[in-house]
Amino acid sequence: MQPRVMFDLTRRSMLATAAVAPFAASGALGATRAQAEVAGRWTSAAPLPSVTQEIYAARQGDRIVTAGGLVGRPGGLFINDDSHIYDPALDRWSPGPRLPEPRHHLMLVDGPLDRVWGFGGYDRRDGGDWTAMTNVWVIDQGRWHEVGRMPQRLCETVGLHHDGRIHLITGRSPKGEANGQWNDQGDVDTHLIFDPATLKWSEGRPCPMARNSAAGAVLDGALWIAGGRTVSGGGTGQLDRYDPATDRWETRAPIPPSPTTGRQVGGGLAMAALDGRLVAFGGEWFAPRDQGGGGVFTETWLYDPAQDVWSPGAPMRTPRHGLAAVAVGDAVYAIAGGEVVSGGGASAVLEAFRL
Numbered sequence: 001m002q003p004r005v006m007f008d009l010t011r012r013s014m015l016a017t018a019a020v021a022p023f024a025a026s027g028a029l030g031a032t033r034a035q036a037e038v039a040g041r042w043t044s045a046a047p048l049p050s051v052t053q054e055i056y057a058a059r060q061g062d063r064i065v066t067a068g069g070l071v072g073r074p075g076g077l078f079i080n081d082d083s084h085i086y087d088p089a090l091d092r093w094s095p096g097p098r099l100p101e102p103r104h105h106l107m108l109v110d111g112p113l114d115r116v117w118g119f120g121g122y123d124r125r126d127g128g129d130w131t132a133m134t135n136v137w138v139i140d141q142g143r144w145h146e147v148g149r150m151p152q153r154l155c156e157t158v159g160l161h162h163d164g165r166i167h168l169i170t171g172r173s174p175k176g177e178a179n180g181q182w183n184d185q186g187d188v189d190t191h192l193i194f195d196p197a198t199l200k201w202s203e204g205r206p207c208p209m210a211r212n213s214a215a216g217a218v219l220d221g222a223l224w225i226a227g228g229r230t231v232s233g234g235g236t237g238q239l240d241r242y243d244p245a246t247d248r249w250e251t252r253a254p255i256p257p258s259p260t261t262g263r264q265v266g267g268g269l270a271m272a273a274l275d276g277r278l279v280a281f282g283g284e285w286f287a288p289r290d291q292g293g294g295g296v297f298t299e300t301w302l303y304d305p306a307q308d309v310w311s312p313g314a315p316m317r318t319p320r321h322g323l324a325a326v327a328v329g330d331a332v333y334a335i336a337g338g339e340v341v342s343g344g345g346a347s348a349v350l351e352a353f354r355l
Helices: 011-019
Strands: 004-007 041-045 056-060 063-067 070-073 076-079 083-087 092-095 107-110 116-119 122-125 128-132 135-140 143-149 158-162 165-174 185-195 200-203 215-219 222-226 239-243 248-252 269-274 277-282 284-286 294-296 300-304 309-313 324-328 331-338 346-354
Touching: 056 116, 056 324, 063 107, 063 324, 063 331, 070 346, 076 122, 107 158, 116 165, 128 165, 158 215, 158 222, 165 222, 215 277, 222 269, 222 277, 269 324, 269 331, 277 324, 277 331
Parallel strands: 056 107, 215 269
Antiparallel strands: 004 076, 041 346, 056 063, 063 083, 070 076, 083 092, 107 116, 116 135, 122 128, 135 143, 158 165, 165 185, 185 200, 215 222, 222 239, 239 248, 269 277, 277 300, 284 294, 300 309, 324 331, 331 346
């Protein structure tokens, strides 16, 4: 199947208006000042076979699986149905099974027995390129299979696997019957829980803040949701911790604003857990065209849960948003993404962060 129709990224003009709202001042709670020496280093690895943005990835054993996204082709960005599998030990990509249908923003999550699951995402239908879908897919015996539907439309969410269950937290859902354009949907604090063993759904306590395009990781038996943005308020560095044992949330120290731009971390960032810390990086911010139109964050931030403090890590070699992140072994891998704000700068870059 060929990538489906050229994609029109129209969200930039919508979010630029929100970007003029006040953003968090420097010196946020728990933040540390920029230091002369920062932790960790980034190195290059084998690029993804196709330039892609707005993708997610999941770990499958010691390998990484990506699928879907917006792929750069002559003429623009196209909704894609490719899957790719990366072996860090060999630094090599191989083709994976094609998706049943093209998707961008398809949420990929690892699950029990090293299975990779795909939830929702957007496709093109008569209403437009931002038609939120509810398919639940899983890779089984080398193929993607549909095994059910989500109980509601939820995209640009955070997907995390913990103790045999998959949590989908925050994101965007249609505000009414319309479902096809980016502005048909609004930010939500939704928390859905999926049991892969029974294919049943339940609800967890809603996240303290509704937002979209946040990032997440599992660390110390808890689920962490960081960053993201709201349509009305722009980027947020909020960090929320969820305890599955008690079904309770607490809000921790936020990601600091960018010391180079003064802007707060926006949507499209990525995060993973490494060596007992959270590693967050990338994302984009919007501004009116006469103010430069926005940009992509270069910063890497490390969070120590014991101290409730963020500190700077080595800046990204290739700043990106709409990228995927997975930790394998001693590294966090930053996969593809957009090198310029909004669309038009899809990348195939793969880089690894190590402490």
